[in-house]
Each structure stands twice: as structure tokens, then as C-alpha cells.
Amino acid sequence: MKKLLHAFSVLYDGDNILKITKLRYVPRWLVIIIDVLIVLFSIVLSSLFLEKLHVRDSFPEYTFRKIIIVIVVNVLFMFVFKTYAGIIRHSTFFDFFKIMFSSGSTLVTLLVANYCVEVLLGRTLYLYPNLFLYFFISVSAMFFFRMVTKQFFNMLIDYKGFSYKVKVAVVGVGDASVSVARAIMHNPSYPYRLYGFLTKRSDSNRAMLLGHKIYNQEHFFKNENLIKKFDAVLIIKEIMTKQELEEWMTLALDHGLKVLKAPSLSKMRDSDLVGGIRQLQIEDLLNRKPIKIENEEVKKRHFKKNVLVTGGAGSIGSEIVRQVAQFNPSLIIVLDQAESPLYELELELREKFPDQNFKFILADISNKYRLEKIFEEHQFSMVYHAAAYKHVPLIEDNPHEAIFVNVLGTKNVALLSKKYKVNRFVMVSTDKAVNPTNVMGASKRAAELFVQSLQNSEGNITKFITTRFGNVLGSNGSVIPHFKKQIEKGGPITITHPDIIRYFMTIPEACELVLQAGTMGNGGEIYVFDMGEPVKILDLAKRMIKLSGYTPDLDIKISFIGLRPGEKLYEELLSDNAMTIPTHHEKIMISKDPSISFEEIDILCVQIIKSAIKRDRLEVVKILKTIVPEFISNNSEFEILDAKNEEITML
Secondary structure, three states: OHHHHHHHHHHHHOOOOOOHHHOOOOOHHHHHHHHHHHHHHHHHHHHHHHHHOOOOOOOHHHHHHHHHHHHHHHHHHHHHHOOOOOOHHHOOHHHHHHHHHHHHHHHHHHHHHHHHHHHHHOOOOOOHHHHHHHHHHHHHHHHHHHHHHHHHHHHHHHHHOOOOOEEEEEEOOOHHHHHHHHHHHOOOOOOEEEEEEEEOOOOOOOOEEOOEEEEEHHHHHHOHHHHOOOOEEEEOHHHOOHHHHHHHHHHHHHOOOEEEEOOOOOOOOHHHHHHHOEEOOHHHHHOOOOOOOOHHHHHHHHOOOEEEEEOOOOHHHHHHHHHHHOOOOOEEEEEEOOHHHHHHHHHHHHHHOOOOOEEEEEOOOOOHHHHHHHHHHHOOOEEEEOOOOOOHHHHHHOHHHHHHHHHHHHHHHHHHHHHOOOOEEEEEEEHHHOOOOOHHHHHHHHHHHHHHHHOOOOOOOOEEEEEEEOEEEOOOOOHHHHHHHHHHOOOOEEEOOOOOEEOEEEHHHHHHHHHHHOOOOOOOOEEEEOOOOOEEHHHHHHHHHHHOOOOEOOOEOEEEOOOOOOOOOOOOOOOOOOEEEEOOOOOEEEEEOOOOOHHHHHHHHHHHHHHHHOOOHHHHHHHHHHHOOOOOOOOOOOHHHHHHHHHHHHO
């Protein structure tokens, strides 16, 4: 009795107010009423069916009372198994099983009662065929009601939001694609509507999947009327190669369709999957399979050790800190001269790694006395040197500043690493240091030479390692964020030259390379990464415009402004007279660049630092060209120095 009262209480406390304007769920009281009507309908239908077969009923004078008994027993078991409690528009086979248990229990109860009456009175209360027929009709009708209601609600919501829903074609017919499609169908409140599937297969033209057509790629993109029915194609990046991704993207964009990407179910819960659908970004096309790092060896180098990261608030430095923090070092010191970025990083890291011991130091690496106190106090095992000035035009206008940071700063950190017997010193360099045409690249090459020279200097036990990268996607001031801002403003996109090309890699890739390099070699090496094929910046700009839903040179103009001072059309990872040596890692090579002795580079560094203090621009660059003989200025005021050198050589 208590259970029955509780069941009525639950029913009463449920959503029993029908609000047509907010009709998201069928109210529980309405479900109960409809189920009772279905029970009554099933009783009548089964009786009529047997009557047509001329089967005589037992106790016809008690027909009404027998109907009441069936309804009461069935409703009782409805409350016991809560057949009314499920949300109708999300009905599944679990709800079907609850109906089966409820109606099955009703059938068993009536069969037992029937048998008892038969024993006592000599004839049955109900005809046995009538009971079984009633059971099958009632189960089928109640489940059918739920399926029809579910479909009606989905159609109603779809119709309500039809005008703003994005009509998508999911690429692929595999498990991952079907899972994404099903998630879209089961979340009708989201702004996507499944309209079909796309595949390269030609054997699926007449097949249906989840009630939608499967279109062959070639047939689909040749049928303009068919394309007009869709707004976007939806891809799952994880199941595609880079070539397949570019192929589908090109076809879609060329035919005026948006390109959306969805995470795979293995990377996101089903309930979050549709919300995880995003427009394809240019980074998705440039990104390659990340390099594998040997986590055990990397962890060994950092576990319970003190680590210093200079330039720690920058794009590369901050990611190095995040990755190192995963290996439980005793202390990570994040050093940078940029106050606001350092403070913002501190807030982020203390929240993300609450148990990690961090120390955030505001300091300039050109101040040796400030640095020495830090080295003396903490006895570092690993030093990652990511601090540098990197913007080519600014450095070309201010060459002395490049010397203070890129040369003097590197010299200070490297010498202190040697003095305080740091186990490994890893420097972050750039492909612009190879055959440099600007002051920035030449200053980084000078820093490389100084770091290399320390390896075989007297009394050294530190392993000095250099890593060389191409352009990093998403880093501060890089080309992609710059293009995005220009597109948001309506253009134009400015490119220095139509033929300019660059290598690209992601920030995580770059930092994984840094960590891996820190565990390799005997010191003195320059490690370079297999960066794949270079990217033409003009093609990059056109793709970004198309991905943003615009037409290049029509909606967004592209203008060429000429090479900036010191800029060259292409970057190199290896100098002309360098050779590479493979390592045990297939993506990492050693560049055998020319080196000079510590005594020689030290004298030159002292000279160039003195010139920088005097703000003698020409003298600074002149000495820099002596340190880095392959430094030939391009589109720069310092080309005059190259002309003088040529005259001297000819004489």
C-alpha cells in the first residue's frame, strides 16, 4: 500500500502541467492516461477478435468487472516498473523492456488468478487465448505509441528550428561517422540537421544509413541541384589522412559549402560531441602527426629536478613549462621580462597544476648579476633557453636590442649554466639562423655559435644542445593570427610577396622536440626537425579566406606589399655547407654546421656588445657579419656593408 501511495506521489509531483508553448516532454499524467486507454483498447480488440472466431466467453455477465480487474492489475504494475517515468522523445529499448515486464507481470497474475478460479468453480474467469492476445496487443500498442511520439517531437523541433539549422552531410560511413550522425539526430536542439552521408565508395548509391541517403563523392559534387540542398560537410579529422582532409576541404569550398569538423567519440563524450563541432581551421590542415617523445627518458631528466625556463611567458616557453610540469619536477622557475604575460601564466599554471612547485621571476637575461643569484640559489639540472627577440622588421630597425637579448642574454645564461654545472642546457633557435638575411636571424646564429663553443671549453661538464624550428602555428605575432584579424576586419590580407614560402609546425610539436632534444646526444649538436613540405603563404591566405566563407579577391582582397627589410622568400633548416646525421628518432636530425672556438667567439661577442652599448648600428651589424660570414642582408639598409665587403674581396 505504501508503495502504491508513493507511486501516486511521484506521479503527482511530476510534470503534470501541459504547456503547449514549452512542450518538450509528454507529462507523466498524460502517459498514464494514454496507457490506460491502450489497455482498454487492447482488451476490447482481443475480445472482438475472439468473438469473430465464435469463441464464447466465460462469465459474460461479469464482463465490465473483468475489464476493471485487468486495468487495475496492469496500472499497478505500471507503477511498480515506472513505465510512465521515461522521457518519451528519448525512448529506447530499455523502455520497451519495462513495458514487457509490466504487461508480463499482469499476464502472469491473471493466469494465476484464472487457474485458481478454474480450480474453485470449474471454469476459467478469462479465456486463455484472450489473455495472451491482450498481452501482445497491449505491449505492441504502448511501445508503438512511444515511438510515434518520439518521432513526432523530433519532427516538431526540427520544423521549429528548420530555418536556422545547418544542413550537413557527414563524410564517411564507418563507425565513427555513424556515431557522429546519430549524435546529431539525437540532439535536435542543436543547430545541425543531418541530410545525408558522403563517401568515395560507389557501391552505396542505393543504400540508406540512419534513414538518409549515401552519396558518392564524384556524383555529389557534379550535381549542382543536389549541392544546393546542403550547407556544409562534416568531417572527423582523426579518421582522415592529411591528403584526404585537403581533398574534401577543397571540393567543399570550391562548391560553396562550409567545412565542419567533429571530434571522434573516443575523444569526447556523446553528450558533448555535437557541441564540439567546429568550423575547420587552417591549423587543422597544416598540423601533422605529432612526433613521439620517449616519455620515460624525458621524465627521468625532470623528475624531482630543478628546471629553469627563460622566456617562460612566451609561446614556446610557456608550452615547455606546461609539458615539463607533467613530469613532477621539484621546482620550475619561469623567468621572463614581460610582466603581464608572466602574471597571466602564473594564474593559469597554479590553477592547472596546484601541486607543482612554481616560482615566477621577472628578470632580464641581459642582467648577469640578477641571473647569477637565481642560478646560485636553485642549482638547476635543466635549463631551457627560449628567451629571444624574434620579429624581423623590429630587430632590423633596432639591431643593438637583438645583441642585448639574443647574444648577450644567451651568453649570460649559457656561461652560468656551465659555471653552476647544469646537466643540460637546451637552446631554442630558428630556421632564420640558416644563411640569414636579417639581423634577427644572424643574432640567433651568433648565439648558436657561442653555445656550441662552450661544449669543448675548459672545465665544462654541461651538455649544450640547440634545437632549430620553422614557424610556429598560433605563436605571438605569427602569420595565421595576423591573417585572421585581417579577415575579421573585411580585408585586405597583406602578403609581402606572391612566391614567399614558409615551414610550419605546431607549438606542442616544437616543445616536444625541445624536450626530446634535451635527452639526446653528447652536447654541441644542433637538432633540426623534419618539417615536411613548405607552405606557400599565398595559398595559405586563400584557404583561410575560403574557410571563413568568403571568396578570395572578391569578398576579401589580397594585396602584395613587398618584402620587408631583412625578409627572404624561403627559410632553410640547414646551411649550404652543412650535412645531416640521422638519429634514433626518425623525425629528428643533427645538423653539422661549421663552428668556431670559444676564445674566438667570446672576443667577437665582447666587441659586438660594446658596439651595441654605443648604439652604433652599422658597427653592430658589421661585427655580426664577421661572426656569421654567410649573413647577407636583403632589402635592408645594411646591404651597403655587403657591397663594401665585395669591394674589399675584389681588391
